[in-house]
Amino acid sequence: MTLFLQTILNGLVLGGIYSLAAVGFSLVFGVLGIVNLTHGIFVIAGAYGALLLFKQFGIDPLVAIVPIGLVLFVTGYVYQRTIIQWAVSRASLVASLVVTFGVAMMARNGLQLVFGPDVHTITPAYSFMSVTFGPLRIDVVRIVALGASLVLLVVLALVLARTHFGRAIRATAQQPLAAELSGLNVRNLHGLTFGLGAAMAGASGAIIGIVQPFTASSEVAWTLNAFIVVVLGGIGSPAGALVGGLLLGLINALTAQYVGPSLTQAAMFLVLVLMLLVRPAGLLGNAFGESR
Amino acid sequence: MNRTLALLLGAIVIIAAALLPIWIGPFYTRVIQLFFFSAGLAIAWNILGGFSGYWSFGHTVFIGMGAFAAAHIAPNLGLIGTGPMSMLVAILLAGLFCGLFAAILAYPILRLRGIYFAIAMLGVSQVAGELVNNVGWFKGGIGVFLQTPLPAGMATEDFFYYIFGALLLLCFIISMAVRNSRFGYALLSIREDEDTAMMLGVATERYKIMAFVLSATLVGILGAVYGYSVGYFTTYTVFRLDLSLNLIVFCLIGGIGTLFGPIVGTAIMLFITQVLLSRFLDIHLLITGAIVVVIILLMPGGMIGALRKWRRPKERSSTVTAEASA
Numbered sequence: 001m002t003l004f005l006q007t008i009l010n011g012l013v014l015g016g017i018y019s020l021a022a023v024g025f026s027l028v029f030g031v032l033g034i035v036n037l038t039h040g041i042f043v044i045a046g047a048y049g050a051l052l053l054f055k056q057f058g059i060d061p062l063v064a065i066v067p068i069g070l071v072l073f074v075t076g077y078v079y080q081r082t083i084i085q086w087a088v089s090r091a092s093l094v095a096s097l098v099v100t101f102g103v104a105m106m107a108r109n110g111l112q113l114v115f116g117p118d119v120h121t122i123t124p125a126y127s128f129m130s131v132t133f134g135p136l137r138i139d140v141v142r143i144v145a146l147g148a149s150l151v152l153l154v155v156l157a158l159v160l161a162r163t164h165f166g167r168a169i170r171a172t173a174q175q176p177l178a179a180e181l182s183g184l185n186v187r188n189l190h191g192l193t194f195g196l197g198a199a200m201a202g203a204s205g206a207i208i209g210i211v212q213p214f215t216a217s218s219e220v221a222w223t224l225n226a227f228i229v230v231v232l233g234g235i236g237s238p239a240g241a242l243v244g245g246l247l248l249g250l251i252n253a254l255t256a257q258y259v260g261p262s263l264t265q266a267a268m269f270l271v272l273v274l275m276l277l278v279r280p281a282g283l284l285g286n287a288f289g290e291s292r
Numbered sequence: 293m294n295r296t297l298a299l300l301l302g303a304i305v306i307i308a309a310a311l312l313p314i315w316i317g318p319f320y321t322r323v324i325q326l327f328f329f330s331a332g333l334a335i336a337w338n339i340l341g342g343f344s345g346y347w348s349f350g351h352t353v354f355i356g357m358g359a360f361a362a363a364h365i366a367p368n369l370g371l372i373g374t375g376p377m378s379m380l381v382a383i384l385l386a387g388l389f390c391g392l393f394a395a396i397l398a399y400p401i402l403r404l405r406g407i408y409f410a411i412a413m414l415g416v417s418q419v420a421g422e423l424v425n426n427v428g429w430f431k432g433g434i435g436v437f438l439q440t441p442l443p444a445g446m447a448t449e450d451f452f453y454y455i456f457g458a459l460l461l462l463c464f465i466i467s468m469a470v471r472n473s474r475f476g477y478a479l480l481s482i483r484e485d486e487d488t489a490m491m492l493g494v495a496t497e498r499y500k501i502m503a504f505v506l507s508a509t510l511v512g513i514l515g516a517v518y519g520y521s522v523g524y525f526t527t528y529t530v531f532r533l534d535l536s537l538n539l540i541v542f543c544l545i546g547g548i549g550t551l552f553g554p555i556v557g558t559a560i561m562l563f564i565t566q567v568l569l570s571r572f573l574d575i576h577l578l579i580t581g582a583i584v585v586v587i588i589l590l591m592p593g594g595m596i597g598a599l600r601k602w603r604r605p606k607e608r609s610s611t612v613t614a615e616a617s618a
Contacts, residue, residue: 035407083585083589086589087588087589090588090589090592091588091589091592092592094347094406094407095588095592097407097410098540098541098544098584098588099584099585099588099589101537101581101584102580102581102582102583102584102585102588103581103585104581105577105578105580105581105584106577106578106581106582106585107581108577109574109575109576109577109578109581110578112574113574113575113578220533224414227411231408231411260426262422262425262426263422263426265418265419265422266418266419266422266423266426269414269415269416269418269419270415270419272411272412272415273401273412273415273416273419276404276408276411276412276415277400277401277403277404277412280404280408
């Protein structure tokens, strides 16, 4: 029983991180309709950024979220307004998928050239502490990571629900033409949404860096995780990302514990395929309705 | 270009290709052998992805299945023994097995469209790869051997050069036959607008499954031969994510949905990566990625599409060069 509870707890903690790592992908997919295969690069770039700031200046990864988020926001904005915008207007929405794939290949190679192929981890002072709740045990870093993920998700949800900027994003997602007629600058908003997604991914990367080891090539896994989370939870909303992320974390932990640690990938994809067949819009559905 | 001229040109190309290994060294024989293999795969992918618009991101599952099926079939053929006949039978059975698997898989998975189909196929290939790797019976983790019954006095690279060459020719002929048949037009109509096609009485379900099975069978056969050509392989020799994605890149560069596109694209990409950049292994991804991005932005129809546009500038995108809407 203790083992089961411990597994569940581990799964939920892991799931919180998956949620944060996927929410940007979900937002971009929901608002722009683009499957951004560069997403994992943003996550890993965030992790490398946090590593760099930690090693060079001793900045805590959680503090580093702010500068990393800002840099990735700008990067994401420029990237969307140039390459992705061009791909969508000159070729098609599907072509943008391949373009992001190409950029991801370049970026992965670039990261490998700069940081080398070694596996890295970020180890702040609190990384070896843990707390116990009765028989259950959990690392402090994981609690910190989960807490930071939840805070960021709530902030994003509030921004989308309560601010003018959030309303504009939702309007653009529902009816781009109507939004434009109402005086919104849709192209600019698309860029901003993309930047926001990239910033969230970078923030999650900084958190992932303290919890898990990473290399440049783990970007593929994070892109795929984001996709699975979106398919499980539903497109476009922080709540969907949270539900999908937690589910994925649980599936991962339970499979590793009770079936075999080498089969987690297979289990995740099996659930993905089944989910696609049964309910492709995800448990919570598309946050932006049938507009697309 | 009229028919006789095309046939004549084709014959010349085939004869030239057949004589080529005499002059070039073993290294280039292997490079061209790799080209034949990759182009065959790209053509097979193109039958499904190019004609019907169903982009599969996990076609490597059929390469892996074909190779492993052959490895498990070849030693158990009993009466046929281990001669050249056994290789042929094993390869054909492996192809058949992949086709069968695809036929079963098709019912659920072809209900998905666009990006969802693409990612679901990626999922299928990952699951299959992990199962082959972790279930002891498949021996994916420790690897399997496939002995080639080589004809006496023939170099290995020459032997596989001819086999892959013949398979490429086979794939091309099948692809051409499909493209010019009722089946091919049905696939094109599915790509352009599946719902309308269905409404107009095209049996979309059946044609999609046929294309899927055909594509899987061809890839399975190629995978089985690839298994023979490497001799010993583990899961990750054949279930390779990068192979799945390379196929798409090859088709994309040449022109998705065209007959010659996959061949042209494969030739260009392999020339760049294997010949020009063979010494710069650490920036292969960078170059490949850059080529993909530039091609999409500058010539969304691929090389063939760009050529068509250049020859007929007035015509706006014809049906063949129209972007594969998935």
